[in-house]
Amino acid sequence: MTISAHAGDIDRRLLMDRSVTGRKAFTLPDSDVPEQNLPDSSFLRDDVELPEVSQLEVIRYFSVLSQLNFSIDTNFYPLGSCTMKYNPKINDELSNLPGLADIHPLQPDETVQGAIRLLKNLQDDLGEITGLPGVSLAPLAGAQGEYAGLLIARAYHNARNDSVRTVAIIPDSAHGTNPASAAMAGLDVVTVRSDDQGNVDVVNLRELANENTAVFMLTIPSTLGLFEPNILELTKIIHDVGGLVYADGANLNALLGLVKLGDLGVDICHSNLHKTFSTPHGGGGPGSGPVMVTDELAKFLPKPVAEKTDDGYVLATPEMSVGSINGFHGSFSIAVRAYAYIKALGLEGLQSVSENAIISANYIQAKLRDKYDLAADRYCMHETVLSAARQKKRGVAGLDIAKRLLDFGIHAPTMYFPMIVDEALMVEPTESESKETLDHFIAVMRQIDDEVDSAPELVHEAPHDLPVTRLDEATAARKPVLRWTAD
Amino acid sequence: MYPDDLKYSKEHEWVRMNGNIAEIGVTVFAQESLGDVVFVDLPDVGTDVAQFAKFGEIESVKAVSDLFSPVGGKIVEVNAAAIDSPEVVNEEPYGTGWLIKVELADASQLDDLMDSATYQPTLE
Amino acid sequence: MASSANTSVNHPYIPSTDSERAEMLEVIGVDSLDGLLGDIPIEHRHPKLDIDAGLSEQELSTVFGSIAAENASSSSGYISFLGAGSYSHYIPSTVRSILQRGEFVTAYTPYQPEAAQGTLQVGFEFQTIICQLTGMEVANAGMYDGPTAFAEACLMAARVTKRTKIGVLSTADRRLPDTLLAYSKYQGIEIVEISTDATEIPDDLACIGIQSPNFFGEIEDIERLTNLAHENGALSVVHVNPTALGMFKAPGEFDVDIVTAEGQPLGVPMAFGGPYVGLFACKKAHIRQMPGRIIGRTTDTKGRAGYVLTLQTREQHIRRERATSNICTSTQLIGLMVTVYTATLGKQGIKDLASLCYQKAHYAASEINGLAGFSVESLGSGGTFFHEFVVTCPESVSKINAALLDKKIIGGLDISDRLDNGMLVCVTETSSKADIDKFVQALSQIGASA
The missing domain is CATH 3.40.640.10 (Type I PLP-dependent aspartate aminotransferase-like (Major domain))
Known part of the structure; x- marks a missing residue:
């Protein structure tokens, strides 16, 4: 057998296929206590079949795997609605400090005053930024924050003996978690239409809002990257029928210091710390989704809430709390990073974040609008939704364009979302990217548009230059192989 | 594409009658719209289904659709091949890719369905 | 408050300069950022925010260092016997x-x-x-x-x-x-x-x-x-x-x-x-x-x-x-x-780790069970435990834990809501025999004065 000479060839064997009996990567210390009796052998198991590899093999295996990824540290990542901004390195360092990384969640409050003070300060800052002063950092992700928000809405209505309210009104442009969370909260989902400008259809909302409306779930800015011009009217319609307004804060990166959600009539919102507040996405979590509410609703917040008392800082359970939505106090290490981010930017820096995010998105939109259709022909906020409908007619789908971007080292935009836009490509550059990067992206997008006619196969078959070409997702789903097995 | 011996529903299912047994599947239009079918969820034999009621689900990689029975009656057979190898729904939607067989309760229900010539224009 | 592109501060996390922003706004066709914010009700635009000014990285390190120093942990010389869902284990360098x-x-x-x-x-x-x-x-x-x-x-x-x-x-x-x-x-x-x-x-x-x-x-x-x-x-x-x-x-x-x-x-x-x-x-x-x-x-x-x-x-x-x-x-x-952790421990390591936790916890339990006024309880289906066990104490766990804290020991979890004077003690491989002996001796002293 001849060994092929390609430095770029990657050994993708799994750990169990690299395992050699007797190899080890780690040694435990010997026991320093007198030997204790083992339980009856009926309790005990045979070996656990874990890999036997050396320490270098562990490091090399995972290091090589990491190089197969796109990431913010290595690539431009204009993924709409995901806010792929720079994740400052100092935040990771601070979250790993002794005294923060090694404290136990059930330690007495008096031994963790610094930690609880940090949580309280972050609560205060998030309350100030959103204009909704009641804050719980417990939710472990945006979807949990959203679910907590719905539990709060239900608890509020129930406390007023107004339990017939079982409807959540959700725009047709909403993210899938909105209806999924509403269903978990036992609410019936009613969909409100978008008008031809991409706004919530005010007339339709007025028709749908009634004495059964528990909550109206609105993403601000919308998933089309637009700020609802009728926002004050929308919130009033809901309040007039006795419902509450929940804002999905996934797109909060557009609003820092520019407007407070609480001022607009929003009663409840969540924020994704892993988006707006720069904590790493980690390849799909961990996230953190604090929930913010009006003073009136604060007594329903999930536990715990950090409070300052005369005796110091404590983790408290609000008077009519909706309870525990997870094990302990939320994603503390993520909260540390988010607080460090807010402290590093300060007031002016936070305002600058949103200003630059908005300018960058509009710049891309202005430079691409002659080649790509716009979901809505008006200024956007922090992201712009393009449509590849024109390219589709010429034989190349949005998916192909997204895949072709990968060949240029640019991550694909969010595709086919929101669902109301044909061939949607949602682009969110964030404030982190320089004008040179934006110009490069614009040039690549224009070149791909040319390729649709000049070299369509290049686009259809992309990516060409990555560790793998397109993968057979149909077979993966038909005949699932979900783990290593010996064979 | 749309054989003349079948009847069609507006939800893009077809029916083939054999005596009083209705064989039911999805049309070429339905399977092409879905893309690669990866999973079908079918009811137990012996259960009843009403005309135009949901009897199962069909999934592609990134979409899921409800299946509606064009006629009502007792389900007498489900296609194990479609469950084990869902690709047959793409490959032979009117043949090995059939989904369920129903003992027709009321033959007049067939009148609520379209023939090929009526169904095809609805796809445009 | 006036706001336009030229109020943006330059920050290490934000690369755009004033001139680049001006250039982009010109391409967009507006004079200032506010030209893009027309959909936000004007009376609610640019609210006043009570947020501190930003800090340099060096200042951040100092601030967070002092926050961390307010917490008691192994790094500040405390030993702990808390478990109940979160456990202290050594994390390998890999x-x-x-x-x-x-x-x-x-x-x-x-x-x-x-x-x-x-x-x-x-x-x-x-x-x-x-x-x-x-x-x-x-x-x-x-x-x-x-x-x-x-x-x-x-x-x-x-x-x-x-x-x-x-x-x-x-x-x-x-x-x-x-x-x-x-x-x-x-x-x-x-x-x-x-x-x-x-x-x-x-x-x-x-x-x-x-x-x-x-x-x-x-x-x-x-x-x-x-x-x-x-x-x-x-x-x-x-x-x-x-x-x-x-x-x-x-x-x-x-x-x-x-x-x-x-x-x-x-x-x-x-x-x-x-x-x-x-x-x-x-x-x-x-x-x-x-x-x-x-x-x-x-x-x-x-x-x-x-x-x-x-x-x-x-x-x-x-x-x-x-x-x-x-x-x-x-x-x-x-x-x-x-x-990475399980790959590092591997087949032998996971076994050795479980054994070490078991040995140390059982040593601690037998020592504590020998103290006057303390007894290890069985509350489950057979009394075989892994690395956590329940102790009933001669007085309230809150008092005992307060006394332990004075000796830089974070005691077990107070579970008096489930068992009178009950403490849930956890011992893992991160506790040395000396730590366990210190804990047992402290309990003994506190028990004697109860």
């Missing part, structure tokens, strides 16, 4: 090293599999390891944490059995049924408590939720309870401690239907409670009812092996209000830590 790889840390969810093979292959390794540890057929790529994994498992059992009553064993950590309650409150689910020695259960239960080792550290009779569940058409859901699986029989050996666990003990810092990762495994037959992300193996157009997110139609972004769960994360980065 885990910390791989956690420095920005390619893992700053990647997004692998929706573009061609650009995320690293994340996806790690996830596949994670699923494999969880299956090997638990003895189950399939695992997902991770949940938020242990209690939410348990809650989702019980709701999955309700979907599988089409029943709405969920039994939870009385010896389980109350955080498990509490989280389940918050998850199921509006789904018509009833939660009932099942005694650990029950020989009969209601015939309409969806599942029995069993924690083993239970809240009190003891091994439950998983086999008997699982058989009892199956005899009544219910599933068995078992919540394990993954470290214990280095030594005790895997739930897969007992025909268990769903296994969940808190993944934190496998290489994840305690970090005041999170982020952690929930482990979730089940029988293959139930896979379409499983919540969360699942990674599968397939091939590319050239026939090379690769990995993708699969069975996605279960999830919220496709099935929306009919999804198996609203979760849209796999807590991937923490899953990476678990994967």
Whole structure:
């Protein structure tokens, strides 16, 4: 057998296929206590079949795997609605400090005053930024924050003996978690239409809002990257029928210091710390989704809430709390990073974040609008939704364009979302990217548009230059192989 | 594409009658719209289904659709091949890719369905 | 307050300069940022915000250093005997090293599999390891944490059995049924408590939720309870401690239907409670009812092996209000830590670790049991415990713990709400014999003066 000479060839064997009996990567210390009796052998198991590899093999295996990824540290990542901004390195360092990384969640409050003070300060800052002063950092992700928000809405209505309210009104442009969370909260989902400008259809909302409306779930800015011009009217319609307004804060990166959600009539919102507040996405979590509410609703917040008392800082359970939505106090290490981010930017820096995010998105939109259709022909906020409908007619789908971007080292935009836009490509550059990067992206997008006619196969078959070409997702789903097995 | 011996529903299912047994599947239009079918969820034999009621689900990689029975009656057979190898729904939607067989309760229900010539224009 | 592009501050996290902003605004066709904000009601634009001015990186380090210094931990000379769902274990250098790889840390969810093979292959390794540890057929790529994994498992059992009553064993950590309650409150689910020695259960239960080792550290009779569940058409859901699986029989050996666990003990810092990762495994037959992300193996157009997110139609972004769960994360980065940790420990290490925890905890228990006024209790199904045990104390645990704190010892958890003067003590490999002896001696002194 001849060994092929390609430095770029990657050994993708799994750990169990690299395992050699007797190899080890780690040694435990010997026991320093007198030997204790083992339980009856009926309790005990045979070996656990874990890999036997050396320490270098562990490091090399995972290091090589990491190089197969796109990431913010290595690539431009204009993924709409995901806010792929720079994740400052100092935040990771601070979250790993002794005294923060090694404290136990059930330690007495008096031994963790610094930690609880940090949580309280972050609560205060998030309350100030959103204009909704009641804050719980417990939710472990945006979807949990959203679910907590719905539990709060239900608890509020129930406390007023107004339990017939079982409807959540959700725009047709909403993210899938909105209806999924509403269903978990036992609410019936009613969909409100978008008008031809991409706004919530005010007339339709007025028709749908009634004495059964528990909550109206609105993403601000919308998933089309637009700020609802009728926002004050929308919130009033809901309040007039006795419902509450929940804002999905996934797109909060557009609003820092520019407007407070609480001022607009929003009663409840969540924020994704892993988006707006720069904590790493980690390849799909961990996230953190604090929930913010009006003073009136604060007594329903999930536990715990950090409070300052005369005796110091404590983790408290609000008077009519909706309870525990997870094990302990939320994603503390993520909260540390988010607080460090807010402290590093300060007031002016936070305002600058949103200003630059908005300018960058509009710049891309202005430079691409002659080649790509716009979901809505008006200024956007922090992201712009393009449509590849024109390219589709010429034989190349949005998916192909997204895949072709990968060949240029640019991550694909969010595709086919929101669902109301044909061939949607949602682009969110964030404030982190320089004008040179934006110009490069614009040039690549224009070149791909040319390729649709000049070299369509290049686009259809992309990516060409990555560790793998397109993968057979149909077979993966038909005949699932979900783990290593010996064979 | 749309054989003349079948009847069609507006939800893009077809029916083939054999005596009083209705064989039911999805049309070429339905399977092409879905893309690669990866999973079908079918009811137990012996259960009843009403005309135009949901009897199962069909999934592609990134979409899921409800299946509606064009006629009502007792389900007498489900296609194990479609469950084990869902690709047959793409490959032979009117043949090995059939989904369920129903003992027709009321033959007049067939009148609520379209023939090929009526169904095809609805796809445009 | 005036605001336009020229008020933007220059910050290390924001590259655009004043002239670049002006250039971009000109291309857009507006004079200032406010030209783009016309949809925001003018009376609410640019509100006053009470947020401090920004700090330099050096100042940040100082501020956070002082916050950290206000907390008591092993780094400030404290020894601790707390467990109850979060455990102190040594984290190997390999885990910390791989956690420095920005390619893992700053990647997004692998929706573009061609650009995320690293994340996806790690996830596949994670699923494999969880299956090997638990003895189950399939695992997902991770949940938020242990209690939410348990809650989702019980709701999955309700979907599988089409029943709405969920039994939870009385010896389980109350955080498990509490989280389940918050998850199921509006789904018509009833939660009932099942005694650990029950020989009969209601015939309409969806599942029995069993924690083993239970809240009190003891091994439950998983086999008997699982058989009892199956005899009544219910599933068995078992919540394990993954470290214990280095030594005790895997739930897969007992025909268990769903296994969940808190993944934190496998290489994840305690970090005041999170982020952690929930482990979730089940029988293959139930896979379409499983919540969360699942990674599968397939091939590319050239026939090379690769990995993708699969069975996605279960999830919220496709099935929306009919999804198996609203979760849209796999807590991937923490899953990476678990994967590197277990790969590092390997076949021998996981066994040695479990043994070390067992030996030290049993040494501590026998020493404490010998003290006047203290006694080690059995509250579970047989008294066999792993690395946690319950002690009844001669006076209130709060008083004892306050006295221990003066000696820089963080005592066990006060569980007087479940047992008078009860303390739940945890001992892992991170406690030396000297630490244990110091703890025992302190208890002895406090007990003598009680």
